[in-house]
Amino acid sequence: xxxxxxxxxxxxxxxxxxxxxxxxxxxxxxxxxxxxxxxxxxxxxxxxxxxxxxxxxxxxxxxxxxxxxxxxxxxxxxxxxxxxxxxxxxxxxxxxxxxxxxxxxxxxxxxxxxxxxxxxxxxxxxxxxxxxxxxxxxxxxxxxxxxxxxxxxxxxxxxxxxxxxxxxxxxxxxxxxxxxxxxxxxxxxxxxxxxxxxxxxxxxxxxxxxxxxxxxxxxxxxxxxxxxxxxxxxxxxxxxxxxxxxxxxxxxxxxxxxxxxxxxxxxxxxxxxxxxxxxxxxxxxxxxxxxxxxxxxxxxxxxxxxxxxxxxxxxxxxxxxxxxxxxxxxxxxxxxxxxxxxxxxxxx
Amino acid sequence: xxxxxxxxxxxxxxxxxxxxxxxxxxxxxxxxxxxxxxxxxxxxxxxxxxxxxxxxxxxxxxxxxxxxxxxxxxxxxxxxxxxxxxxxxxxxxxxxxxxxxxxxxxxxxxxxxxxxxxxxxxxxxxxxxxxxxxxxxxxxxxxxxxxxxxxxxxxxxxxxxxxxxxxxxxxxxxxxxxxxxxxxxxxxxxxxxxxxxxxxxxxxxxxxxxxxxxxxxxxxxxxxxxxxxxxxxxxxxxxxxxxxxxxxxxxxxxxxxxxxxxxxxxxxxxxxxxxxxxxxxxxxxxxxxxxxxxxxxxxxxxxxxxxxxxxxxxxxxxxxxxxxxxxxxxxxxxxxxxxxxxxxxxxxxxxxx
Numbered sequence: 058x059x060x061x062x063x064x065x066x067x068x069x070x071x072x073x074x075x076x077x078x079x080x081x082x083x084x085x086x087x088x089x090x091x092x093x094x095x096x097x098x099x100x101x102x103x104x105x106x107x108x109x110x111x112x113x114x115x116x117x118x119x120x121x122x123x124x125x126x127x128x129x130x131x132x133x134x135x136x137x138x139x140x141x142x143x144x145x146x147x148x149x150x151x152x153x154x155x156x157x158x159x160x161x162x163x164x165x166x167x168x169x170x171x172x173x174x175x176x177x178x179x180x181x182x183x184x185x186x187x188x189x190x191x192x193x194x195x196x197x198x199x200x201x202x203x204x205x206x207x208x209x210x211x212x213x214x215x216x217x218x219x220x221x222x223x224x225x226x227x228x229x230x231x232x233x234x235x236x237x238x239x240x241x242x243x244x245x246x247x248x249x250x251x252x253x254x255x256x257x258x259x260x261x262x263x264x265x266x267x268x269x270x271x272x273x274x275x276x277x278x279x280x281x282x283x284x285x286x287x288x289x290x291x292x293x294x295x296x297x298x299x300x301x302x303x304x305x306x307x308x309x310x311x312x313x314x315x316x317x318x319x320x321x322x323x324x325x326x327x328x329x330x331x332x333x334x335x336x337x338x339x340x341x342x343x344x345x346x347x348x349x350x351x352x353x354x355x356x357x358x359x360x361x362x363x364x365x366x367x368x369x370x371x372x373x374x375x376x377x378x379x380x381x382x383x384x385x386x387x388x389x390x391x392x393x394x395x396x397x398x399x400x401x402x403x404x405x
Numbered sequence: 406x407x408x409x410x411x412x413x414x415x416x417x418x419x420x421x422x423x424x425x426x427x428x429x430x431x432x433x434x435x436x437x438x439x440x441x442x443x444x445x446x447x448x449x450x451x452x453x454x455x456x457x458x459x460x461x462x463x464x465x466x467x468x469x470x471x472x473x474x475x476x477x478x479x480x481x482x483x484x485x486x487x488x489x490x491x492x493x494x495x496x497x498x499x500x501x502x503x504x505x506x507x508x509x510x511x512x513x514x515x516x517x518x519x520x521x522x523x524x525x526x527x528x529x530x531x532x533x534x535x536x537x538x539x540x541x542x543x544x545x546x547x548x549x550x551x552x553x554x555x556x557x558x559x560x561x562x563x564x565x566x567x568x569x570x571x572x573x574x575x576x577x578x579x580x581x582x583x584x585x586x587x588x589x590x591x592x593x594x595x596x597x598x599x600x601x602x603x604x605x606x607x608x609x610x611x612x613x614x615x616x617x618x619x620x621x622x623x624x625x626x627x628x629x630x631x632x633x634x635x636x637x638x639x640x641x642x643x644x645x646x647x648x649x650x651x652x653x654x655x656x657x658x659x660x661x662x663x664x665x666x667x668x669x670x671x672x673x674x675x676x677x678x679x680x681x682x683x684x685x686x687x688x689x690x691x692x693x694x695x696x697x698x699x700x701x702x703x704x705x706x707x708x709x710x711x712x713x714x715x716x717x718x719x720x721x722x723x724x725x726x727x728x729x730x731x732x733x734x735x736x737x738x739x740x741x742x743x744x745x746x747x748x749x750x751x752x753x754x755x756x757x758x
C-alpha cells in the first residue's frame with residue numbers, strides 16, 4: 058500500500074479506461090477519465106466530453122471496481138485501480154480496506170476471532186444472560202407464572218382431588234422448607250396442587266416462585282422426607298433463576314450465532330443451531346444437579362432426611378425407567394442423581 | 406436491432422479477497438458487540454454484487470450500514486416492547502400480537518422492495534411492487550390450503566409464489582414477467598419426494614431399521630440399557646434420514662431454479678436460462694459444509710465464493726437487441742425495517758436465485 062506512485066499522484070497526466078453511465082438509464086458508454094493539458098475530464102470513446110473536473114465521490118471495496126460519481130450526473134467505473142491512484146492520488150476512505158488486504162496480519166485476526174468466539178461462548182453469554190435477568194422487571198416474572206399456570210390449566214391439568222388432610226400436610230412441609238430455603242427473588246414462594254395424569258408423579262417450579270405438585274406425587278410418595286426433598290429441589294430452581302437463565306441463554310445463543318456468522322451457509326447454520334440446542338441440554342442437566350445440591354441442604358436444614366430423595370429416584374427408575382440416553386435429556390440420569398444425593402446427605 | 410446475444414453470468418470474486426473482507430467483518434462485529442454486523446452485511450453484499458457481471462455490466466448493492474442498523478434497532482425494540490406488554494397486560498399483548506401477525510405480509514413485501522431497491526445493474530435500480538392481499542394469498546393461504554391436498558398441490562403453491570415475487574419485480578421501469586406450465590414444477594417435486602422415500606425404503610430394507618428402532622425404544626422405556634446393535638441402529642437411522650432429506654432439498658432447489666429462470670422474462674424480450682445440475686449443486690453444498698466445519702469455519706469464504714461461481718456459471722441471459730436505454734425510476738425513500746425483520750425471523754423469501 059505504500060507504493061511510491063501515491064506520492065506523485067495528484068497532478069500527473071494520464072488516463073483510465075472504464076464505463077460511464079448516465080443517471081437513471083442503463084446505457085453504457087465506453088469512456089476514459091483523462092488528465093492532459095486541458096485538465097481532468099471524463100471523455101467518451103468517441104471524444105465527447107461528459108464532465109470536466111474531479112469526481113465528487115470515489116468509492117471502492119476490496120476486490121471491487123473503483124466507482125466514481127460526477128455531481129449526481131455521470132457515474133464511471135473502472136477496474137484499473139492502480140491507474141486511478143496514479144491519476145487522482147490514493148483513496149482516503151480505506152482503513153477498513155487496508156485491514157482486509159491479504160497480509161500475515163490476517164492470521165492475527167483469525168487468532169483474535171477464535172479467542173473472541175471462545176470468550177463469547179464461555180463468558181459473553183453468561184454476561185448477557187446476567188444482564189438480561191437484572192433488567193427483567195419482577196412483574197414480568199410473576200406474570201409468567203400466572204400466564205403459564207393458566208395455560209396449563211386449559212390444556213394439561215385439572216383441579217386437585219387430594220384430600221384436605223393431604224393438602225394440609227404438604228402445606229406444612231412446604232412452610233417448613235421455605236423457611237430454610239434461599240431467598241425468593243421474585244416475591245414469596247407459593248404452592249399449588251394440580252391433578253395432571255399425563256405428567257405422572259411430578260413437581261415443577263415456575264420462574265416467579267410458584268411450585269406445582271401433582272396429585273400422583275402425593276399419592277405415590279406419601280412420605281414427608283421425600284416431599285420435602287422434592288420441594289427443596291424445586292425451590293432451588295426458583296432461587297437460582299434457572300428457567301430465566303435457560304430462556305435467555307437459548308435466545309442469546311441464537312441471536313449471537315446469527316449475528317456473528319451472518320452467512321455461514323444453509324447446511325452449517327442448521328448444524329450450529331442444533332449444536333447449541335444440544336449444548337443447552339447439558340446446561341439444563343447442570344441446573345438439575347445444582348438444584349439437587351441446594352435442595353438436599355435445604356431439606357436437611359428444615360429437619361428432614363435428605364437421603365429420602367434418593368429413594369424417590371430409585372423408585373422412579375424401577376417404575377418408569379430412564380428416559381433415553383443422557384446426552385439427549387434435560388435431566389441427569391437417575392443413577393447419577395441417586396449417588397450424588399446419597400453422598401451429599403451423608404455429608405450433612 | 407433484432408439480434409439476440411446470450412451472455413453467461415460471470416462471478417469474478419476470489420476466496421483470498423473475500424477472506425480478508427469476511428475476517429475483518431467478523432472481528433469488527435465481535436469487537437463492537439454485534440453493532441458492526443449491519444455494516445458487515447453491506448460490505449459482504451457489495452462484494453458479491455460488484456463482482457457479478459453480465460456482458461461486463463455490474464450489479465451493485467447500495468444500502469448503507471446505518472439504514473440496516475436502524476432497521477434492526479427498531480425490530481429488536483419492537484420485540485422487547487411486545488414481550489413486556491405480553492407479560493404486564495396479556496390482553497393488550499394478545500392484541501399487539503394479532504396486529505403484528507397482520508403486519509407480516511406487509512413486512513415481507515417491504516423486505517423484498519428494500520432489497521430490490523438497493524440492488525442495481527448497469528447503473529439502474531431494481532424495484533418491487535408488492536400487494537398486501539396477494540402476499541397473504543401466496544405466503545399464507547395457499548400453503549395452508551395445500552395441507553388439505555396432502556401437499557400434493559405444493560407445486561401449484563410454489564408456482565404462485567414465484568409468479569408473485571418475480572412478476573412484481575422490475576428493472577428500472579421495465580417489469581419482469583413469469584409464466585410456466587405446471588409440469589416442470591411437478592417434475593422437481595416428484596424427483597425430490599422420490600429421492601426421499603426411495604432412500605428411506607432402501608435404508609429400511611438394507612438395515613432392517615424398524616426392528617432395530619423398536620428394540621431401541623422398547624429397551625429404553627423398560628429401563629434397561631439398549632443393546633449395542635440397537636444404539637448403532639439408532640445412529641444409522643439418523644444417518645439414513647439425513648441422506649434422505651438433505652439431498653432432496655437440493656434436488657428440489659436445483660430443478661426449481663432452472664424452471665423459474667426458464668419462465669422468467671424482462672420487458673423487451675430478454676430471457677433467462679439456468680442449467681444447474683442437482684448432483685453438482687449437492688456436491689458443492691455438502692463438500693462446502695464439510696470443509697467449512699473441518700476448518701473451524703475458516704474456509705467459509707472459499708465455500709461461499711465457490712458456490713457463487715457455480716451458480717453464476719450456470720446462469721445465462723439472452724439479450725434481445727440491447728440492454729441499453731432502460732430507464733430508471735425516481736427513488737422513493739425506503740427504510741430497512743422489513744429487511745431487518747426477515748433477517749431476524751430467518752425468513753428466506755423463496756426466490757429461486
